[in-house]
Every structure is written in C-alpha cells, then in structure tokens.
Amino acid sequence: MSFILLIEQVLNGVQSGVMLFLMAAGLTLIFGVMGLINLAHGSLYMVGAFAAAAVAAATGSFLLALVAALAAAALAGCLIEMTVIRRLYDRDHLDQVLATFALILIFSEGTRFLFGSFPLFLEIPSALSGPVMLPGGIQYPLYRLVIIGVGLVIAAGLFLLIARTRIGIQIRAGEADREMIAALGVDIAKLYTLIFALGAALAGLAGALVGAIQSVQVGMGEPVLILAFVVIVIGGIGSIKGALIGALLVGLTDTLGSVLLPLFFANFMEASAATSVGSSLASMSIYILMAGVLLFKPTGLFGEA
Amino acid sequence: EGGKVKVGMITTLSGGGAGLGIDVRDGFMLATKMAGNENLEVVVEDDQRKPEIAVQLADKMIQSEKVDVLTGIIWSNLAMAVVPAATAQGKFYLSPNAGPSALAGKGCNKLYFNVAWQNDNLHEAAGAYANDAGYKNTFMLAPNYPAGKDALTGYKRTYEGEAAGEVYTDLGQTDYAAQIAQIRASGADSVFFFLPGGMGISFLKQYANSGVDLPVVGPAFSFDQGILQAVGEAALGIKNTSQWNKDLDNEANKEFVAAFQEEYDRLPSLYASQGYDTANLLLSAMGKADVSDADAFQAALKEADFASVRGKFSFGNNQHPIQDYYVREVVKEGDVYTNKLIGPSLTDHADAYAADCKM
C-alpha cells in the first residue's frame, strides 16, 4: 500500500472518529454528567436527520435544514426529558435502559408512521460538495473536512462548558448529589432539561451532518448509538476529552482495521480467504479494542473511579 | 375448478427494510384484488426481519391458520430458516424475493418455487454487462455475509476481466471512505458493488462526492424505486441490472404499472412486481388444480401459465425462473428519479445450480 494511500486512510479514520464524536459528545454529556443511560440518543440523531431532510426538501436550504435539525432534536429532547427522563435520574441503570429502549421503539415506529418506510433524501450543499486537493496530492472531500472542523470546535466548546463554567460545576455537583445541590438553591431540574436538550441538539446536528452523506432512514441511529457507547466507555465516561480521544481511536481502528487486516492475512493465506477472515476480524476490532482498554484501565482512558 | 386456497404471507413490515416487504405485499394484494377470486384468502404477518420470528410465524400459519401456501419472505436468511421446515410439513412455498443457492441446488424441493430470481442472477447479469461495456479491471465490493459472497461469486461467473480488488465491508456499514480510497488507488476501470438498502445509499452519495469517477455497475437492489429518491443525483446515469423495469413493453406490465399507481399513488418497485407475479402465478394454478392434490397443484404451478410483467417467464427443472435480464439506467423524469431500460444483458438465463437439483 502506498504511503499516500495510508495517509489518506488515516485521514478517513480521523474523520469517521470526529463524526462519532459528534454523537458521543451529547451522549457522554447526558450519560456521564447526569448519570443516565440514554439508549434513545440514537433516536434523537434520527430525528435530526429526518427534520433536516424534510426541511431541505421543502426549502432547498441546507443551512435551514441544520437549524431545523438542531431545533427538532432539542425540542424532542426537552419533551422526553420533561415527560420521561426526569423520573429516571434516581433510578438504577436498569430502569433507564428499559425506559429508553421503549423510547426507541416509539421514536422509530413513530417516525416511520410520519415519513413512511422509505429512506429520505438529504444532500450536502453544492458549496461544500466535491473533493479538494490536499498537500501531498491527496484528493479529499471538502464536506468531510468541514465535519472534522465542526467536530473539533464543538469538542472545545463542550470542554470549556463543563470544566470551566459555573453551569458545568453545578451539573457535575448535581451528578454527585442531586438532592444536595437542590437544597443549596440550584434549580437542578431546569438545568438538567437544558443539558439534555443540548445533548439532544448535538445528536440532531450529528444526524443531519452525517445524514447528508449516508442514508436517512428509520433505525439509522442504533448502530451509531452502540459505537458511541463504545467510544465514551473507551474514553472514560463523562469526559469530553475522553470522548474525543476514544472517538478517534475507534475511527482509526475501524478504518485501518478494515483496510490493513485483509492485507495482513494475505501474507499467509489465499486472497479471498484473507479478505474474508480479515474483514471478519476488522468488524470485531473495535470491540477488541474496547475490551483491551478496559482490561488495563477499568474506568476508561480518562475516567475516574 | 379448484377449491379454496389459503395463503400465509410472512414479510417484513416494521423496522429496517420494511419498505421491501410492504411493496411485495402491496403487489401481491393488488393482483388478488384485480383477480377478484373469492377462493383465495390471504393472511399477512410481520416477521420484523428476525429469522426466529419468521420461523414461529410459519409454525403459526401452518398449525393455527392451516394455510396451504406460504410466501412473502424478503431475506435469504429468513427464507433459509422457514422454507425447509414449511416444505417438510407439506406446504407450498412461493418465493417473491429471496433465492438462496442452497434451495436452488441440492436443497431444491417439489413444493418450493422461486418467482423472482436465484440470488446470483442479477450479479451474473451485471458481469455480462461489464463484458459488453468493455470493463477489464473491476473493483468489487459487498458486505461480509453469505449473500455478499454469493454476489461476488455471481459477478465473477460471467465477468471475464481482471479483479482490481475484492473487498468485504461490515454488514450495515455506513461510511465507505476507506473503501473509496482503496478504489481510487487500485487502478480499476470500473466498480461493481452489491450493497442493499441503506448501505447502497450511503455508498453512492459518498462515491459521488469523492472525485472518483469510474463507471459503476450493480444489481437493481440499490437502485430500486423505493430508495432512488433518497440517493438522488448521485445515482444518475448508473447502470444496473434487473429482470424487470416499469417501462418493459408488454401488456401485463402496462396494466400493472397503471393499476399500482392508481391504487397506491406511487410508482411500483421491483419488489412490487415480484409480489404481483407471485400472486398471478398462484391464481393461474388455482384455475387448474386443487391445492389438496399436491402433485397436480405442483404441475399446475410449474407450467407458469400466467402473464408475467416481465414478458416471458418459465421455470427450470429446479423450479427457479428462466428469464431475461436487462440493463437499466437511472434517469430523472420530471422530479422523480427512476430507471430506463437500456437493453438486454442475459437472455433465457437459468441459474448455475439447476444441475445439482435431483428432482
């Protein structure tokens, strides 16, 4: 494999990592900071993508579509937080898993009820379409570079929000002892709704951004959800930095694994068997990565006990 | 002539892939409605695309509903789970979509008819088209599961050029940047891919945006009416292979396309056409024999004495279709993306497993 191709694949890995980060960021915010396992996060991603597709189809504007995605997901987030999620904060993880699993069912079939069973259309704006030439002669889609940029900006913003602002401190205090922070005069319920909506909006944004280069369909959130969980667990729950590093690790492992493992096996196997074995191992690779990380650091790379 | 027939349709109506099942069902029900045959009764159940559920529904249909004929399954793995058990219990099974090789060769059965294609067929047609188009060095791509492997096998069976690369992706993969980079670097002159459903949409969108502009060919699954709108412009001009298209020039097809649009207010898909044909095949046999006489009913089915929307249609010795395959091109008609017939790819084509069938 040529060096240029390898570089390009690394870039692809980084890019897919950043896409995952967009999803994982909201999840780690909700999951780590508020102590809630939200399986329905993938549904919010889907809501964002569908809202974007619907608005893009009606208005033809990608920018409006993004705004719609943010708004719809945040709204859906607020709604479920106030009706369902807020009753779950003091429950154990099990109840949270079941309740949000139920939300997935409702969201998925509800979306199908509204939009039908066929995938929707959402395209990247023409200003961002097509490849650009990078130094070294690498042709790379502009849109993917933009996603990398957006992801990094969001990472920085979130990091500052949680670590440096008073709201961040209150959120973390609330996670440690919700009742106590309320007894000190912080309206934690409102704060949580806000944060949940923010996490949801991020998921919706991710859905819209990623939906433009993937298929916008019912159930699109579930595979990403699992990956996002893998990411935040590798990175250490509640850590924005961890989510970013974890996402990059997963992106790189997945991309490079699927490219390099078949080549590796081709050294001592017949070609089609090597492709098959290599690809099988590649699809397991991120789980192997996660197991490996947790065995050496049981609370993830940047997690606290 | 012919008594009552009760049909159990097990198909995917909820969750991912529901669109395909809904089309098969709608095509099938359209045909029964048009026939108005009161002897035909249909019960429909949703398999949620889970093999275990499909097996249990089959048990239910057979044990409780006491159906005579089963049909409807979309996916090969579900078919593999249901068909052997159903035929073992003496029920007919008419496949409107899946055609796994195991059921075409050694595992063929008198009670099993495939009304769509054997799984390899559309890929074989794509390989034949690649030869005609003069492709010499194809990069091949499919998901890492049995149907994916069958796809590459099928393509290579007819394709005569070199392989620039063979890659298996994850089932359900959504990002193909890595594979597209491989394609770019491989020196291929063309790309063959089999990525059904959402996987194909993602691939095509990303491919169109990547700056790689090698010609692409694939089976109809990624270009069908149901998902073309979601791919959009990225699909324009791409050649794909199918045994049917809505502009196929025959009476039965015209009637079907018009009636389907009238009834459901959308263009029919490949799957709808297959559901429609399946029902008409069944109706034709009902006119000739009673389902309680299995031998007679089988013979009546095998005659395939119905007006297929594909034009000519007959069964081989393994009760799989012998039919023509066409090349189609994605075009835009007004606001709607759809396929236009370009020309034949394979004619009177049977599948590669028929010889193994001892029936």
Add this chain to the structure above:
Amino acid sequence: MSLLDLKGITASYGPTQALFGVDLVLKEGEVCALMGRNGMGKSSTIKVICRMLKHSGGSVTFDGRDIGGLPSFRAAQAGVGLVPEGRRCFAPLTVHENLIAAARPGEWDEARVVALFPRLGERRDQAAGSLSGGEQQMLAIGRALMTNPKLLLLDEATEGLAPVVRQEIWAAVAQLKRDSGLALLVVDKSLAELRRVADHAVILERGRSVWTGPMPALDSQIADQFLGV
C-alpha cells in the same frame, strides 16, 4: 416577627412515620438547639425545613411566607442554608468548585470562608471526596455559608471533628450569631457547647417536640429525662 415557624409538623418516610407533631419558633439572629436522642426526628425536622422531606401535616412558615409547598431549591433561595448530616460534599468536585457551585452574592465569599477555615484554602484544588472527614465538614459549612442564607441549619456539624476544630466551629457559630444576624438551628450532641451558644432549645422525643424553653431552663433533670445525660 419570627423567621421560622413550624406548627404541628407530621411527616413520614413511606409507611414509617418519623414526625408526629413538631412545633418550633425561631427569630432572626437567634440560635436554637434541636435536641433529642438518636432517631427521635431531629434530622427529619431539618429536612422538612429545607424541603427535602415533604410534611404531611402542619405548616412551615419562613420569613413571613408559607414555604410548605415549595421545592427545596426555592426554600434555599428564600434563605435556608443547610449543612446536612453526613456532610454530603460533592465528591468529584474540587474544594473550590464545591464552594462556588451554588454561591449567591452576599457578605460571605470564598475569601471569608477560607479565612474562617484556612485548611480549605490549602486544599483548594483537591477533590472533596479525598478530604479527611473533618475537612469535609468544614467544606460543608463553608459551602452553606457561600449561599448567604438567613437561616443556617447545622445537622451534627461537629461530628467527627478534632476538639480544636470543634472549638473553632463553635467560635465561628458564636461569631456568626454575634456579627451577622444569621439565625441558626443547631443539632449537636454536646450539651455543654449548646448551652454556651444557643438561646433556647427544642427537645424531640419520638417525633414530637416535648420540651421548649430558654436554654438556662434546661436543667439536669430535663436533660436526664429526655437526653439521657
């Protein structure tokens, strides 16, 4: 006018009733000692005041308004400051973050709290969970002061503190009483200290206020009868 007025409070934890009728009145700038043996309902009374526990009967009036229906953060905003039993510092947060998490502007700020408890200054950036027990207790008091309350509820605030620190805290309480017009409701096991700092006392027995009176009136016979000392 009284700052805090509890009338006939009853309250339960699920099926177990903890309070059966508690009356308590506290004026601005006063210190009241809430006493009783283990499990008699002192903490439950405190929880009712800061709205962590809903009462089932009676009324809670604070600063002239009925706070009985408010959620606990509203009670806190109205001026109820809490140092809870068992400290409940925010373990993963640093000392500094604990202090500013819920701070509201007023005469108490971080500098003043650190002046009161210098050790908190030394440990400013350490996670609260790894502080020693006594350090956590200081932090809990500091944290409550940072909300600039009108009424400070101290539930066993000297538990687990070294005698020197305990003296400091009592000195601080005395100082608060003297200088800031803050009212205090204090639960503590040291009768001697309470005698020194409190103006009057309420004694609970099985969830009922059974004795109320000025501190000097709490003679050894009453102490023996209700407190076992």
Add this chain to the structure above:
Amino acid sequence: MTEQMPEQMTEALLDIRNLHKSFGALKATDNVSLTLRKGEIHALIGPNGAGKSTLIKQIAGGLRSDSGTVHFAGQDVTPLSTVQRARAGLGRTFQISSLAMEYTVLQNAVLGALGQSGRVMRFFAPVMRQAELRAEAMRALELVGLADHAAKRTADLSHGQRRQLEVAVALTLRPKVFLMDEPMAGLGASGSKEMTGFLDTLRQEAPILLVEHDMDAVFALADRISVLVYGQIIASGTAAEIKADPQVRVAYLGEEDAA
C-alpha cells in the same frame, strides 16, 4: 494495667512498622509504627486530615502502603488482600457507615457471621434458618443494643443506629483485633456513654485500635494513646501523659479541654 499481665499476653498482636503512604506530594502517613497488645485499647487521635483513616485502611488492606509492614498475630500480612486480612481476624468498622442497606439488621449481622464461618459457597440450605449463624448474629445485636430492631430494614435506621449495627457486624466476625474508625461519631450523648461502656467490656474479646475524636470516651477507655499529626506520631503515652503534653494541646486538644 498492662504491667500486671503475664508475659505472653503482653506481646503485640498487631505490630505496625514504618508505614508510609503518600498522595502526590502529601505524606498522609509518614513512618508510622504502632503496636496493639492483647486486652488493651490503643487510641489513635489527631487533627482532621492527620492520616488516621489512611492508616486504618493501610492496616485493613484497602489501601496499599508505599512501604512498611503490618504484622498480625505473628504473621506478616503486608502482602495480603483486604479479604484475606479480614479472614485472618482483622475486624473493622468504617468511619462512614457501610452496610447492606436493603437487608434487615439481622441479615447484616448474619452476613458477618457467614463471612466468619467460611461456608459461603453453599447453594441450597436457607441461610436465615441456620441456627448457629442466627445465634451469633443475635448475640452481637444484643451486645450493641439493637436486638429489638433485628427485623427492621437497615435503610430505615437512624444514623446512630447504623453506627451501632456497624459495630455489631464487626463483632460477628469474632476478630482477634478491632480496628474502629470513629465508632462514636453520630451517637448522641447518651449513645456515646453506652458505647463507651460497651467498648470497655469488648476489650476482653479482642483489643481495639480506636480512632476517635470524642475525648471523653478516649480518656475513659484508652490504655495508651498515640497522637498522629501530619502523618507522624508526635506523642504516645497514657491519658494523663497525653493530656499534659503541650504539643498535643496545641495541635489537637485545644486550650479549653473539658476533660
């Protein structure tokens, strides 16, 4: 009182030598050596944050020492885990109550007896019907005065009652040594008085290393007192000696010491 005891009784049951533990730059314990002899109560006092709980954790095994050794009943237990040390006979109470909250008081005590019996890998016979375990548990509950509450859920106990249960569970272990981190904390004045009396009798069962801030109790109970300040032992002696020590008064007791 140790002077009157026969020779083998006075030999150290627990012998801690040169323990160190640092958290970053902070030396939580710094070259601490201590002994605990049969029949005695050895109190460990010191300002908040001096390293007392850290030391207890090092002895019990929850925290690995940076250096130093712990000898227990003639055996070097330094390499052993918490569980192994508990089995060897180190009974411990926690500074902040640590109990199985869903269980009844009795179940918590039976759990202790079960741990002591070494018969946990039994999968069939109901544990609450096993007479010896129950008897052992009830004995402990009676000793601490919780017998009347045996059927109550632990979560429903008041703070003080939980402290009592904490001690009861340690009792069921029939330990050779008690490590007690602030057993009086949260007990009211009357509770403390009762607990003091109780610990006084308990030393017959096993000696106690007692960390406590309640000076009335410490001075009433301790045969020896060691004072830990900034991780180091600055003084060690009888109650009278410690009370008189000016260093201790400044660092810990303060001026207006009631005792």
Add this chain to the structure above:
Amino acid sequence: MTRETILNTFLFLLLPATALAAFALDEPFIITLATKAAILALAGVGLNIALGLGGLVSFGHAAFFGLGGYAMGILAAHAQSYTPLMESPILIEGTKSMPVIWLVALVVSALAALLIGALSLRTSGVYFIMLTLAFGQMLFYFAISWPAYGGEDGLSIYVRNGFPGLNTLDPLTFFAVAFAILAVVLFFVGRLARAPFGLALSAARQNAERVEAVGLAPFRLRLVAFVISGAVTGLAGALFADLNRFVSPTMFSWQTSGEIMVFVILGGVGRLFGPVAGAALFILLEHVLGGLSEFWHIYLGLLLLLVVLFARGGMIGLIAGREVAHD
C-alpha cells in the same frame, strides 16, 4: 402464603394451563407460544441470577443464549449430515440427543461465562455493561462472517432433536420438556437466593466494601454467579434453537440481550418469577399487538414505558407489593 407466593403459583400454573387448553382446542400454535414463553423465561431466570441477585447488569447475555443455540445447531447439523465434528486427536460425532446437547450447551456457556466474567468483572457499573456488550458483539460478528456454519443465514435442523422415550415432535411433549426444565431451574434458583451464597452475593451488590470487610471476596461471588447465570441462559438457548429447529447469529445480537433484559425488568428484577411473568407478558403482547397494527411497536413502547415509570418492581412488584420478601 404471601401475596407474592400466591401470584407465583398462579403464574407458574398459567403456562401449563394455557398449553393444555390449547391442546384441547386443537390450537397447536398456542402450545408453541407457551413453549417459547417457558424457554425465554428460562433465559431470563438465568440473567436474573446475575442481574437481580448480583446486580451485574450484563448486556451480553445473548452470547450465552447464542452459544447454547449453536451448540445444538452444530451438533445436530453434524449428526444430520453424518460428518464428525472432529476426527483427530479424538473422534467427536454430532448428536441429535437432547440430554447430550443440553450438557454441551451448559458446559460451553459456563466456560464462556467464566472467561467473559473473569475479564468483565474487573470493571463495574456502566463499564461492565459495555464490556459484556462488547463480548456479545464479538461473537455476533464472528457468527455472521464464519462461513462453516451458515454465517448470517444460520443453520436449519430439519427435524427436532430427540429425548429418549419421548416424542419431541409433538408440541405438547416438547412443551412439557421445556416446562419441566424451567421448573427445576426455578426451584434451584429459589433455593440459591436464600442460601448463604445468595445472601453474600446480594450483599456484594448492595455494598461490596462491606462484604470484603467480613472476609468474603466479591469478585469470586460474582464470578460464580455469572457462570451459573450464563450456563442457565445457555441451556435456554439450546432449547430455543430446538423449538425453532434453527439457529442464526441474531441469537447473539445486542437486541437479544436487550430483550432478555426486558423480560426480567418487565416481570420484576430480583424476583424469582419475574422473568416468567415478563416473558409471558411480552409474548402475549407481541402476539396480540402484532396482529392489531403495523405500528404495534409504538404501543409496545408505550406499555413498557408505563411499566417502568409507574410499576416499579415490575409486574410482580405491581401486584405483590414493592418490597422483595425477606426471611
């Protein structure tokens, strides 16, 4: 008798009563449904040992369910095609005998649980959830892409396996077999929960520090519980495969893990009969709602939501009261 005991007895008898009624009415499919409920309940009972008693939220129990299924699939497939599994160093033949298959399923899933548990139990909380999920997913992808036993297509066994002296093809007989196994396992698990091991395990869930301090090693307790739990779920997997005469990688999928968990939570975590109630209710819903609307998942979702939010302690908790009974 407490209300819970009465309820349990009722639930327990409900399954055979349904099966017998269906037999009388000649509705063999209802018997199949009852059998499915019994088998899935068994899987849930297995999970409940880890989840309810041990507090180990395993999101990867599909691993054991699938392994049990494949133990049956592989053994029966070899017996069906008369090809041995392995010829050297020792000859291993396939088999169509249920008892042998059960034994293999138990042993294989217990070994897998030992391995997965030994690694996963080093972590806790959410990390444990995800690590068990990871192991399940590894097996899932392996099963999908491993061609020898059908890959994603799975393996079909044309005729149900046999049990000496019984006609397992008869739905009622097979139901009786599955139900008998469920009954035996329930009995043992019921004893286990009250036995010394159960007390210690449950205490380790509530407070591991406390358990250590009384001289018990939480890790060992949990590992043993995880192995028992995995083995029971594995046995259920073998039965499930036999019910369908089919195995496929979906048995390994995370949705399967989720579903088993749903049975447990729906019925009541930590309640002996919780999974029985949960599985029965789930299947009833699937059957009834599935017939009502294409969008029945919405109703299922709403119902689950109501149960979690308002019926804490699951169905059993709702009817019998919140408190888990203590001796």
